[in-house]
Amino acid sequence: MRTTGTPESPVPSGSSHLLRTINERAALYHLLENDTLTRVELRKLTGLAKPTASQVMLRLFESGLAVTLGRTTAKQVGPRAEVYSVNADHAFAAAVTLHEPDGVTVAIRDLKGRERASSTRRIDFTAVPVDRAVQNMLSATTRDAGIDFARIAVVHLAVPGAYDAETDTIGYADIPGAPEVHMREAIETYMGCPVTIHNDVNAATVAERRNPSVSGGLVLLWLGREGIGTGIDLSQGLIVGARGAAGELGYVPVYPDRTGPDDPTYQDWIGPPAVIELGRAHGIEGPDAAAVMTAAVKQGAEGFLNAYADRVAGALHLLTCLLDPPSLVIGGEIARAGGETLVDRVRRHAEALAERILPSAVYGDAVAIGVLDLAYEDLKHRVLDTALA
Amino acid sequence: MRTTGTPESPVPSGSSHLLRTINERAALYHLLENDTLTRVELRKLTGLAKPTASQVMLRLFESGLAVTLGRTTAKQVGPRAEVYSVNADHAFAAAVTLHEPDGVTVAIRDLKGRERASSTRRIDFTAVPVDRAVQNMLSATTRDAGIDFARIAVVHLAVPGAYDAETDTIGYADIPGAPEVHMREAIETYMGCPVTIHNDVNAATVAERRNPSVSGGLVLLWLGREGIGTGIDLSQGLIVGARGAAGELGYVPVYPDRTGPDDPTYQDWIGPPAVIELGRAHGIEGPDAAAVMTAAVKQGAEGFLNAYADRVAGALHLLTCLLDPPSLVIGGEIARAGGETLVDRVRRHAEALAERILPSAVYGDAVAIGVLDLAYEDLKHRVLDTALA
DNA sequence: TTAATAGTTAGATAAGATTACTAACTTATA
DNA sequence: TATAAGTTAGTAATCTTATCTAACTATTAA
The missing domain is CATH 1.10.10.10 (Winged helix-like DNA-binding domain superfamily/Winged helix DNA-binding domain)
Incomplete structure (x- = not known):
């Protein structure tokens, strides 16, 4: 103004x-x-x-x-x-998602909110540096869709890890070279427009805002194929943390009196290792945690489901005591594999919290959808703030 | 506007x-x-x-x-x-603090931010209903200070418990009659001005904003004489929760596989019961938890201090994993009794978090100061928003 | 069926009102 | 006597109300 x-x-x-x-x-x-x-x-x-x-x-x-x-x-x-x-072509929002260990997705939305282009590729980041790969994808996707490159007004990235805006560094991500790259600076220089970087679980959390039964905020418990995390999106907006490391439930020790490096964390308690281990204990096998969950649901393995649901309910109880969100959404590949069956079992173990618990309402790649929503919202705000001087 | x-x-x-x-x-x-x-x-x-x-x-x-x-x-x-x-007398902000089990503090600030009146009393809430008691205190304090009652433009209350704004009810507070009273409605009707009710730990958290070394948000770990809690005040503002129950660390089970009603919670792990029990184990006695802590510091009881500090550090680690705040402040009567000695021991046990940990910088009643700050900020906003139509 | 007419709506134009800005002027003070 | 505070007069920008024109639908009469 x-x-x-x-x-x-x-x-x-x-x-x-x-x-x-x-x-x-x-x-x-x-x-x-x-x-x-x-x-x-x-x-x-x-x-x-x-x-x-x-x-x-x-x-x-x-x-x-x-x-x-x-x-x-x-x-x-x-x-x-x-x-x-x-004028839909006046400005565009670009969203980039980095998937572990080698995936890149780019999507572009115009000022009217219509998706104009999207593409996904697997890229060997040991051969092409991750920042170059993103730049190339952005250029190629823009060109193929016939969009004026200079009209890309904002770029948002979702990365699997903690992004510290202060130092412009990506932590914990299992992407070769990612920790060494100053990603925001690299993309901003290349694109000539502001770049914002988000944690992938936070992006997925934003996508859950589309769920009409969610209002006034939510906490997403992400049970992913690679690991777990939490997205906190309350009425005030997304909580990202001072160093971008909010919601890292996976690093919380399960037992406060056993905090050594080999002692269990919530990653071991409700994450992929827990699913695989619990599956083995109940005679359910699979190539990864999501497959184990799919098999368990198919077989109606109540013993496994109840044991796991109880742990998830415990994590939701912890999150509720600290954040008291209006809604608790369970998402990620493991949750999707568990489907309504898992949500139902978690509700039974969660007592008073039951009515706040919801399954993910996002079809498709929640992270990619969320980061595109974030990019588009940012675009609208920037257009409103700067277009009329 | x-x-x-x-x-x-x-x-x-x-x-x-x-x-x-x-x-x-x-x-x-x-x-x-x-x-x-x-x-x-x-x-x-x-x-x-x-x-x-x-x-x-x-x-x-x-x-x-x-x-x-x-x-x-x-x-x-x-x-x-x-x-x-x-015009300092154009409008006033009133702050009320309810202390367990029978204390009421009222303070009044004018539009220029000067404290114009304050008083504290002990009131038997089994004889005078708590809403009547607050009303009487507000009237008496206003009258004694020569302030025009009709010029009180906002009232903020701090209550020891979870306040659910939706239902206008106070939960968990150890004040006779409090759960049955619709406090906001009662005071609003009496005062004819908007009333806002806060949890006491949240109010104390707001008071810590005065600390110049805190910027961009903080999490307060409150180690009070009656119990523990957490105040979450990040860059977006105070996180109060959907039912006003955010930050209730005291209700979190210590062990996620032991969640029965008799199993330990963080209240038992770092709260007053823990201090008394740990004190006994190390041969330190006292009438209450704060007294035990004072004695431990005086005696230089390193065994006790290190055992307790390790637990507190664990709680801070949990809060940091989930919220990643720029600062972690330790407050409350137990923390005050522990002083710099306790903060120093907690820092030693907290490793990477050490530089974020700060003692409380508030002298006096942090809850009362915080709720008065909240009331005054609200007053300024309302004057700006409504005075000029 | 066709043509004239009445009524309604979109949009443009003109006149008046409000507010702020610039520039010149007055008054007080070191 | 120069400088700073504050006022007055005139101008410019913007919005509003009121009025006007053009376009279009629907009705009615031949």
């Missing part, structure tokens, strides 16, 4: 220019929210007078932020109203 | 009136921040033109929000500038 106040103050001051900016921002906001808008609809939403609404739309059109899509098909008497819309 | 848009939208629109409101809000904000302000100083802060600055100040004066304090003592040539200030 433009202000004439010399030092930046949280409470702005300004003159008539500010008023125009405010009204154009409002119009653009409603355009972003409403897909198409006539001048009359804009007036209903903003309360602006007819001439003002016309002028505001004209300026949005002239600046290239809005386009006209013709006129309404007459449903009532009178002339047909001119239909405006956000 | 006044908008002409019919339905409330997060992005406002408006006409010239909005501009005046914005500029008066800005002026009021700077008045609240700066104690005194001349027109010239306001111009430097806002960038407003001379006549506008004059007019804005005039309107603030006429509405009773600002007062004149005379003129500057001439340091330079030219006429002496008129000195404006916020």
Whole structure:
């Protein structure tokens, strides 16, 4: 927001220019929210007078932020109203997901929120450095979709590990070379636009916001093929931590009086090792934890399911005592393999928490969806904040 | 903020009136921040033109929000500038603290942030219902300080327990009658102003914001005489939980495979029972946990101190894995009794976390200070949001 | 069936109101 | 006498209300 106040103050001051900016921002906001808008609809939403609404739309059109899509098909008497819309090609949001140990997914959404391109590849990061690989993927995906590279206005990455924004370093990720690369700086220099990096579980947590039965925040317990984690997304927003290491339940010791390096952590207690070990104890085998869970559900292995569900319920109890979230979502490959059966067993073991527990409502790659949602939200905010100077 | 848009939208629109409101809000904000302000100083802060600055100040004066304090003592040539200030008596913030089992503290701050009244009493809540007691204390304290009762614009309460804003009920508090009273409704009806209720540990956490070495958020581990708890105050603000029950570390089982009602929780592991029991094991006695800690420090009982510090460090490790806060503060009566000695021992047992661990920097009643800070901040926001319509 | 007419809606234009800015002026003070 | 505080007058930008034009639908009469 433009202000004439010399030092930046949280409470702005300004003159008539500010008023125009405010009204154009409002119009653009409603355009972003409403897909198409006539001048009359804009007036209903903003309360602006007819001439003002016309002028505001004209300026949005002239600046290239809005386009006209013709006129309404007459449903009532009178002339047909001119239909405006956000110019979808004015700016794009790009989302990148790094999968352990060698996957890269890129997806691009336009300003109207439509997915315009996506691609996934396996890349040997010992041959191509991870930052170069991401840059190449971004360029190729943009080019193949016929998108103007310079119009990519934001890039968000999801990485499997803790990202420390302060030092621009990725920790714990099982991706060759990742800890040595200053990823944000590398991509920002290449793309010439702001880059934001997220933990993959946090991105998956954001994707769960799409679940209509979740409101006012959620905690996601991620039971992944590679490991576990927690995403904390409360009413105030995502909790990422000072060094990007919030939600690392996997590193919490199970027994506070046994905290040595070989003593069990929650990774061993409810993560893939626990599933495999519990499976073996109940005579269920599989190539990985998700497969064991699939087999257990198929066989109706109540002994295994109850033992594991009890542990998961314990973890949810811990999270609830500390964070008291409105909803607890169980996600990740192991949870998906367990399906409604596992959620049901966890609910039975969770007593008072039962009604807060939900299965993941995201179909497909929750991490990729979440990071694309984050990128698109960021794009909208930046367009609102900067497009009208 | 006044908008002409019919339905409330997060992005406002408006006409010239909005501009005046914005500029008066800005002026009021700077008045609240700066104690005194001349027109010239306001111009430097806002960038407003001379006549506008004059007019804005005039309107603030006429509405009773600002007062004149005379003129500057001439340091330079030219006429002496008129000195404006916020009218301290325009509105007041009241803070109430309920102490287990029978204490009530009331404090009142004026719009300039000065403490104008405070009083503490012991009240038998089996004789006087707790809501009546609070009402009486508020009336008496206001009257004795010569403050206009109708000018109390906000009331904040700190209660020892979980406050569920949804149902307006206080849980877990060891105060007779508290669970049955709808405290917010009762006080709001009596006072005719908005009432907000906080958990006491959360209030104490807010008080730690005053610590200059804390920035970007903190987690407070409260080791109180009555019990333990956690306050989570990250960059996004206080995490209170869906039912006001966030930070209840005391209810977390120590061993996830022993979750029965008689199995140990963190209350038993690092709370008052643990201090007394550990003290006994090391030959240190006292009437309560804080006294045991005082004695241990005085005697230099390294065995006791190291055993307890190791447990506290474990709790801090748990909190860091889940929340990754920039700072970890240890507070409460037990922590105060332990002083720098205890903090030092905890740091030694906490390894990588050591540099994040701080003792409480609040002198006096952290809960009462925190809730008064919360009340005053709320007052300032409400004055800015509502005073100028 | 066709053509004229009445009524409604989209959008443009003109006039008036509000607010802020610039520039010149007045007054007080070292 | 120069400088700084504050006021007054005039100008510019923006929004609003009121009015006007054009377009289109629906009704009605020939």
